[in-house]
Amino acid sequence: MKKIILILTAFLSIAVSKSMAEVTVNDTILVLKNVNVLDVAKGKFIKRKSLTIMDGKIAAIGNSFKTDQPIKTIDFKGAFLMPGLIDVHVHVTSNFKNNIENTYSHLNYFLKHGITSVRDAGGDGDALLKASTAINAGEKSGPDVYYSSFMAGDWYYNRGQNIRKEPYTAWQQRLMPGDDLDKAMIWAKSVGVTGVKLYHSFDAQFLPLVTSAAKRNGLKVWGHTMLYPASPVDVVKSGMEVLSHVSMLETLRKPDTLFNRRTTTNTYRDSVVAGIDITEFCNEMKKHNAILDATLCVSVDRDPWVLKLLKRVHQQGVKIATGTDQIVDLKSPYPRLLDELNYFVNDCGFTNAEAIRSATLIAAEVIGQEKNIGSVEIGKRANLIVLKENPLKDIAALKDIEVVIKAGKLQTN
Known part of the structure; x- marks a missing residue:
């Protein structure tokens, strides 16, 4: 658990300027572990799932992902994931x-x-x-x-x-x-x-x-x-x-x-x-x-x-x-x-x-992009945000963002 926390801390402390900096994972597959995933169409969160990102897109939700490529895993401990x-x-x-x-x-x-x-x-x-x-x-x-x-x-x-x-x-x-x-x-x-x-x-x-x-x-x-x-x-x-x-x-x-x-x-x-x-x-x-x-x-x-x-x-x-x-x-x-x-x-x-x-x-x-963004679905572009609290309970939770992900890359200040 301490190792996971250290990995997350490293991601979130990379930027040294006021502009947004990308945490580049190169060819690494990114796995977001223990996130509550928003089903936009149904208006509810699917509890405690893992989400896999590869090549800038959502590759899997909830299933184990077999690959020979390096995998970077971050445990979000029940945070709330939704589309950007x-x-x-x-x-x-x-x-x-x-x-x-x-x-x-x-x-x-x-x-x-x-x-x-x-x-x-x-x-x-x-x-x-x-x-x-x-x-x-x-x-x-x-x-x-x-x-x-x-x-x-x-x-x-x-x-x-x-x-x-x-x-x-x-x-x-x-x-x-x-x-x-x-x-x-x-x-x-x-x-x-x-x-x-x-x-x-x-x-x-x-x-x-x-x-x-x-x-x-x-x-x-x-x-x-x-x-x-x-x-x-x-x-x-x-x-x-x-x-x-x-x-x-x-x-x-x-x-x-x-x-x-x-x-x-x-x-x-x-x-x-x-x-x-x-x-x-x-x-x-x-x-x-x-x-x-x-x-x-x-x-x-x-x-x-x-x-x-x-x-x-x-x-x-x-x-x-x-x-x-x-x-x-x-x-x-x-x-x-x-x-x-x-x-x-x-x-x-x-x-x-x-x-x-x-x-x-x-x-x-x-903008004609509903097939590519706007919901958390396999095959869609990984434009996502991770929130500390549940926005379905309080819309103000959108102010408290833990991580922004764009095209599969984590962003930080």
């Missing part, structure tokens, strides 16, 4: 004159706190390609990065006055009826994007043409819940796969001149939002297997009514993922994703298991 967390709405670059070192710092911060994958929902595509390439090569430490090409209609950029002077880029494009949409998607893919983010100024007629072109070119289709003028229902029907911002569902309300006035009370706004009929929207979301990226963190202080609104959407069975839409505060002891999960559990009617599923398996679906 995923924030599906981050921004880690500036759109102009990005400082790549800031990008690296933000990504390192995410990994340090158990976020093993992120979706950047609109940023400098060249910088994101550089960062993700460096991370994948092991030159920098951070989560797996998935990112988008930001696309909007002409009115968003120019307001009918030819305002925009900067040239468009592969990762920031203007789309208009009559454009060669396939060409636009191919250009987007040239900077390594996973999907497109449709932001503003799309109508119900043009929007389906854009979503079809994106899918035809192998891109995920992400965007705002309201696309001005396309309504939330129009957006879902167009084939959008992931819709961001539950707050935008307020556009489904009846015309009301008081709602957006600064002097209007929250009590009044609550009553208006409570009267919004979200049935058609939710039915269309379920019919199209679409996902809502709620982003409570970005709106709850200004619009606390979003909590009750998301609770209603959740009650209707819509898939909901965890995105924060927040700039990283490196001085904060915990990432905002944990606040998002706390809102889910304490204000929006989610069980702990449902909230965790939103931050793992459903979030993996957002």
